[in-house]
Amino acid sequence: MSEPDRWHRLHPLSPAIPSGRLVLALVVVFLPSFAGGGGGAWDAAGHLAALLVIVGLGFVSWLVTRWRIEGGDLRIETGLVRRSSQRFPLSQVQAIDTVRPGLARLFGLAELRLRMGGSGGAARLAYLPVAQAEELRARLLALSRGAHEDTPEPEDRPLVRVPVRRVAGSLLLSAPVLVLVVYGAILAGVELGGGSAPAVAGLALPILLGDAVAIWRRFNRAYGATVAAAPEGLRFRSGLVETNAETIPEGRVQAVQLVEPILWRPFGWCRVDVDVAGRVRERGDDRGDERELRSVLPVGTRAEAEALLQLLVPGAPAPVRRPPRRARWKSPLRYRRLGFDFDARYAATAAGRLGRVQVWVPLTKVQSLRRVEGPVQRLLRVATVHLDTAGKRVSAALRDVDGTDSLRDLEQLTELARAARRA
Amino acid sequence: MPSDDWMRPSPRLRQARHVEAGAVTILLLAVAGAILALSSVRNGLFAALIAIAAGVLLDVMLQRRVGSWGYLEREDDLLIRRGLLVRRLSVVPYGRMQFIDVTAGPVERSFRLATVRLHTASAASDARIPGLAIEEAARLRDRLAALGEAHAAGL
Numbered sequence: 001m002s003e004p005d006r007w008h009r010l011h012p013l014s015p016a017i018p019s020g021r022l023v024l025a026l027v028v029v030f031l032p033s034f035a036g037g038g039g040g041a042w043d044a045a046g047h048l049a050a051l052l053v054i055v056g057l058g059f060v061s062w063l064v065t066r067w068r069i070e071g072g073d074l075r076i077e078t079g080l081v082r083r084s085s086q087r088f089p090l091s092q093v094q095a096i097d098t099v100r101p102g103l104a105r106l107f108g109l110a111e112l113r114l115r116m117g118g119s120g121g122a123a124r125l126a127y128l129p130v131a132q133a134e135e136l137r138a139r140l141l142a143l144s145r146g147a148h149e150d151t152p153e154p155e156d157r158p159l160v161r162v163p164v165r166r167v168a169g170s171l172l173l174s175a176p177v178l179v180l181v182v183y184g185a186i187l188a189g190v191e192l193g194g195g196s197a198p199a200v201a202g203l204a205l206p207i208l209l210g211d212a213v214a215i216w217r218r219f220n221r222a223y224g225a226t227v228a229a230a231p232e233g234l235r236f237r238s239g240l241v242e243t244n245a246e247t248i249p250e251g252r253v254q255a256v257q258l259v260e261p262i263l264w265r266p267f268g269w270c271r272v273d274v275d276v277a278g279r280v281r282e283r284g285d286d287r288g289d290e291r292e293l294r295s296v297l298p299v300g301t302r303a304e305a306e307a308l309l310q311l312l313v314p315g316a317p318a319p320v321r322r323p324p325r326r327a328r329w330k331s332p333l334r335y336r337r338l339g340f341d342f343d344a345r346y347a348a349t350a351a352g353r354l355g356r357v358q359v360w361v362p363l364t365k366v367q368s369l370r371r372v373e374g375p376v377q378r379l380l381r382v383a384t385v386h387l388d389t390a391g392k393r394v395s396a397a398l399r400d401v402d403g404t405d406s407l408r409d410l411e412q413l414t415e416l417a418r419a420a421r422r423a
Numbered sequence: 424m425p426s427d428d429w430m431r432p433s434p435r436l437r438q439a440r441h442v443e444a445g446a447v448t449i450l451l452l453a454v455a456g457a458i459l460a461l462s463s464v465r466n467g468l469f470a471a472l473i474a475i476a477a478g479v480l481l482d483v484m485l486q487r488r489v490g491s492w493g494y495l496e497r498e499d500d501l502l503i504r505r506g507l508l509v510r511r512l513s514v515v516p517y518g519r520m521q522f523i524d525v526t527a528g529p530v531e532r533s534f535r536l537a538t539v540r541l542h543t544a545s546a547a548s549d550a551r552i553p554g555l556a557i558e559e560a561a562r563l564r565d566r567l568a569a570l571g572e573a574h575a576a577g578l
Contacts, residue, residue, distance in 0.1 A: 367544050368513060368514060368543050368550065369514040370549075371511070372509060373509065375508050388543065390543075391545075410514065414514050414516070418499055418516060418518075421518060
């Protein structure tokens with residue numbers, strides 16, 4: 001155990017970053033009244049006051065926030081009126097992210113985010129100078145493994161680097177771009193049919209904007225994605241404007257998902273997602289990036305994905321067992337994709353209507369098991385066995401297994417999961 | 424799985440479900456009454472008939488569902504089965520239980536019943552047993568808590 005550290009503050013420019021966006025938004029809102037000059041001096045003063053309040057609040061929140069490492073915990077104290085003191089046991093860290101929004105990079109700052117298991121949510125330190133954030137990340141990771149905190153961070157070994165051209169190509173063949181294309185086709189049709197295309201275009205503007213934002217986010221998330229193996233786990237980096245570096249320590253993986261979208265088939269591209277424990281979303285926190293699963297390999301070749309899977313779930317079986325042919329009647333589209341298998345350590349499942357989605361779950365991570373048999377399934381004498389993990393998004397299910405087999409599989413999986421837990 | 428040693432909810436759950444179906448029927452009848460007052464007598468009676476038919480149907484469904492609930496305490500895990508149309512069988516290992524809730528709504532409370540709910544780290548595991556006599560609910564809660572402690576495993 002280390003002696004208690006002194007209290008630290010976040011970087012003084014921290015409040016400028018989140019409120020920077022807000023100020024920008026306000027300027028956009030207020031600009032018309034400034035330009036119009038109609039409101040006069042009082043209006044302008046009011047706007048200025050609003051800006052000052054926002055900046056002031058950010059400053060106060062910075063002033064009352066402090067953090068330190070105490071024994072094996074990270075403590076964060078914050079809040080002026082409602083003081084909160086949070087304690088995050090480092091032994092329960094599921095993953096550590098370094099997030100750098102565009103503005104933060106301008107100032108040389110970074111946010112450190114510790115994802116905790118259970119319902120504790122995430123510990124956020126926003127923002128720290130980059131060098132300090134890197135050093136702290138290494139220290140926290142060392143502490144979370146129980147090593148001495150001064151253990152130097154070992155070099156990581158780069159494994160995969162996604163070329164920008166592939167990112168762009170994969171994006172062109174994705175749903176948001178497809179929406180744009182369909183939309184363009186509709187507009188062209190309207191124009192040819194004698195209608196007014198601009199009027200129609202105006203109607204769908206919000207959708208279009210949302211679509212553009214989605215495309216941008218995906219591009220930014222996938223840009224320059226790299227995977228590296230470090231002794232403490234796997235490191236994932238990506239980002240053009242907002243950069244993101246994530247460390248997933250070994251043994252924290254709840255599920256791994258390999259997605260092969262149908263549009264990417266001709267190029268043999270696929271995506272690998274890793275699910276770690278933690279709540280789906282903070283209450284009152286509608287940050288978009290928490291909503292979707294983090295892709296560790298946004299677009300990779302089959303070989304890259306295989307190599308990554310070997311690291312994440314070494315020696316896992318392929319989902320080779322097939323449901324009985326009569327299951328076709330229940331899942332006509334999915335039937336040819338369905339598959340499952342399990343061994344003493346992992347369960348593997350395959351599904352997907354258009355593309356193919358394969359999921360691997362370490363049996364040590366199984367929280368509970370469920371056998372579900374719907375009315376159609378009963379007629380066809382098949383049933384589905386679900387494996388529930390503490391992950392957020394990925395759900396593994398052995399779909400449409402033969403009825404009596406499913407009971408046996410449920411028993412076996414229960415048995416194997418128990419053995420895996422004990423080991 | 425053997426069916427004879429499954430434990431079942433208290434027989435009072437059937438009565439509680441009757442009351443719930445009755446409450447819904449009364450609500451529907453109130454709507455029918457409003458129609459009767461605002462529109463013709465014929466429409467009102469028609470609506471009342473539909474309300475009663477819906478109530479009876481609901482009651483039959485609820486009663487049949489009561490019979491489908493069952494739970495089995497095994498050495499290392501708890502089995503819960505439920506549902507008629509969609510049949511579900513959950514296996515919750517004792518070591519995976521994070522906490523146990525005992526709740527009772529107004530209807531359940533008036534029949535001295537309670538619902539025991541098991542929580543694991545997974546949001547998907549939906550394990551609850553409704554309509555237990557409160558003594559049985561308390562016994563199950565204490566036993567599960569003790570077993571959970573004995574089997575506890577990390578994430």
